[in-house]
Amino acid sequence: MTRKRMTPAQRRAHLLEIGSSMFAELPYEDVWIEDVADRAGVSRGLMYHYFPSKREFFVEIVRTESARNLAATAPDTSLPVLEQVAAGLDAYIAYSDEHAHGVRAVNRGALLGDRLIDDILTQEFAVQQERILAALPAAFADDEMVRTALRGWIAFVRAVCLDWVERRTLDREQVRELCLRALSGLLEQ
Amino acid sequence: MTRKRMTPAQRRAHLLEIGSSMFAELPYEDVWIEDVADRAGVSRGLMYHYFPSKREFFVEIVRTESARNLAATAPDTSLPVLEQVAAGLDAYIAYSDEHAHGVRAVNRGALLGDRLIDDILTQEFAVQQERILAALPAAFADDEMVRTALRGWIAFVRAVCLDWVERRTLDREQVRELCLRALSGLLEQ
Numbered sequence: 371m372t373r374k375r376m377t378p379a380q381r382r383a384h385l386l387e388i389g390s391s392m393f394a395e396l397p398y399e400d401v402w403i404e405d406v407a408d409r410a411g412v413s414r415g416l417m418y419h420y421f422p423s424k425r426e427f428f429v430e431i432v433r434t435e436s437a438r439n440l441a442a443t444a445p446d447t448s449l450p451v452l453e454q455v456a457a458g459l460d461a462y463i464a465y466s467d468e469h470a471h472g473v474r475a476v477n478r479g480a481l482l483g484d485r486l487i488d489d490i491l492t493q494e495f496a497v498q499q500e501r502i503l504a505a506l507p508a509a510f511a512d513d514e515m516v517r518t519a520l521r522g523w524i525a526f527v528r529a530v531c532l533d534w535v536e537r538r539t540l541d542r543e544q545v546r547e548l549c550l551r552a553l554s555g556l557l558e559q
Numbered sequence: 560m561t562r563k564r565m566t567p568a569q570r571r572a573h574l575l576e577i578g579s580s581m582f583a584e585l586p587y588e589d590v591w592i593e594d595v596a597d598r599a600g601v602s603r604g605l606m607y608h609y610f611p612s613k614r615e616f617f618v619e620i621v622r623t624e625s626a627r628n629l630a631a632t633a634p635d636t637s638l639p640v641l642e643q644v645a646a647g648l649d650a651y652i653a654y655s656d657e658h659a660h661g662v663r664a665v666n667r668g669a670l671l672g673d674r675l676i677d678d679i680l681t682q683e684f685a686v687q688q689e690r691i692l693a694a695l696p697a698a699f700a701d702d703e704m705v706r707t708a709l710r711g712w713i714a715f716v717r718a719v720c721l722d723w724v725e726r727r728t729l730d731r732e733q734v735r736e737l738c739l740r741a742l743s744g745l746l747e748q
Contacts, residue, residue, distance in 0.1 A: 482677060483672005488672070514729055515729060515736075518719055518723065518729060518734075518737060519719070519741070522715040522738075525717065525718030526712065526714055526718075528714065529715075530707055530708070530714075533707050533711070539703040539706075540703055540707060544703075544704055545707075547704075548708055548711070549711075551744065552712075552744060555743065556737075556741055556744065
């Protein structure tokens with residue numbers, strides 16, 4: 371492979387893209403940063419210049435994908451709240467499905483409790499929580515029980531998706547139905 | 560204080576008891592293992608003989624309390640399933656209330672992602688999940704959606720209790736109601 375001319379920002383984004391694919395294909399433990407460099411057609415030295423360690427590389431991939439996921443799930447506020455939520459939920463389920471290795475690494479494996487990743491995900495879930503609150507009638511949105519219930523529901527979705535990518539005993543539609551059923555139950559008065 | 564004669568097992572249990580109180584009173588960061596030794600009336604050397612580090616000491620406290628909580632919440636199988644669950648839930652809420660510093664340390668702070676603690680809690684939650692499944696009619700217990708829903712619900716309870724001990728905007732009764740409402744919603748057909 372020949373090394374293409376890229377600006378540093380392009381190079382960095384390209385490496386993150388390639389890393390994202392590789393961490394989706396293989397368990398975290400089986401991805402070698404040297405292989406990422408090879409696939410990107412750059413020297414290992416250049417790879418380490420951008421990302422000093424596998425862990426830092428992975429954190430930056432999570433950061434990039436979290437921002438992309440939030441942008442991609444910006445709600446259509448003209449829709450009813452449950453449809454807005456369902457759209458975001460579908461995106462999260464699809465992402466978990468396609469990035470099952472990463473989901474496992476973050477929740478069980480090598481990166482369990484990594485503070486930087488935890489901060490990124492906590493922030494992402496807080497945005498999702500605020501989006502749902504914003505879509506609810508004001509009387510709901512000011513209700514501390516609803517606010518807490520949504521925080522719990524997001525943890526529910528995360529746990530259910532983790533269970534699903536680990537065990538694969540349900541299909542996507544069932545995961546979706548379970549999550550929406552839990553939310554409807556919580557929002558009923 | 561004079562040092563009482565104890566067998567090693569008694570001494571160890573005594574140190575764990577004192578540690579448990581101190582970690583309940585103070586944030587994890589503010590508990591010093593030397594102060595535990597002082598309060599127990601033992602030398603620091605003896606304290607380190609039993610527990611080489613604060614982290615290992617804390618892990619053993621979590622292990623002891625997890626076993627105690629499971630024993631204390633052994634279900635009364637003569638009761639309807641929601642009453643059995645409510646009893647276990649009340650115990651968990653009370654424990655979180657009284658050990659708020661520990662709940663924060665494990666979920667946010669110094670011990671976020673600690674593998675030993677994660678294993679202990681994962682095991683404890685698996686037992687709770689199995690208990691609820693055992694109390695359900697067989698048609699439920701064999702249903703993969705119910706099994707996954709329960710795993711999600713336990714994550715819900717954990718997240719709600721964490722939110723509660725951090726923010727204290729709800730009272731115990733509201734936390735309880737929220738968790739039971741979520742479960743009822745999931746178990747309705």
